[in-house]
Amino acid sequence: MLAISGDACTQKLRSLLAQRRIKGRLTQGELAMRLGKVQSYIEKIEVGDHSLNIEDLIQISRALNTSSVLLLKEAI
Numbered sequence: 001m002l003a004i005s006g007d008a009c010t011q012k013l014r015s016l017l018a019q020r021r022i023k024g025r026l027t028q029g030e031l032a033m034r035l036g037k038v039q040s041y042i043e044k045i046e047v048g049d050h051s052l053n054i055e056d057l058i059q060i061s062r063a064l065n066t067s068s069v070l071l072l073k074e075a076i
Contacts, residue, residue, distance in 0.1 A: 010052060013075040017057075018046045020064045020071075034063040 044050035
């Protein structure tokens with residue numbers, strides 16, 4: 001599984017995901033439910049306690065109705 005590396009890029013990407021979630025007026029729990037996960041999964045991704053791989057990024061982006069490609073471009 002391909003993991004997203006680069007501390008600054010990864011931190012920016014986590015921040016962007018949280019911003020998109022908040023902009024979409026979703027709680028961590030609501031987003032987690034869309035993904036079939038528990039709330040702590042989203043929390044850990046957003047704060048950096050869980051690795052963020054490409055598959056996670058794509059699934060979370062879809063659940064947020066946003067483009068993973070655009071998020072990656074913005075993070076870079």
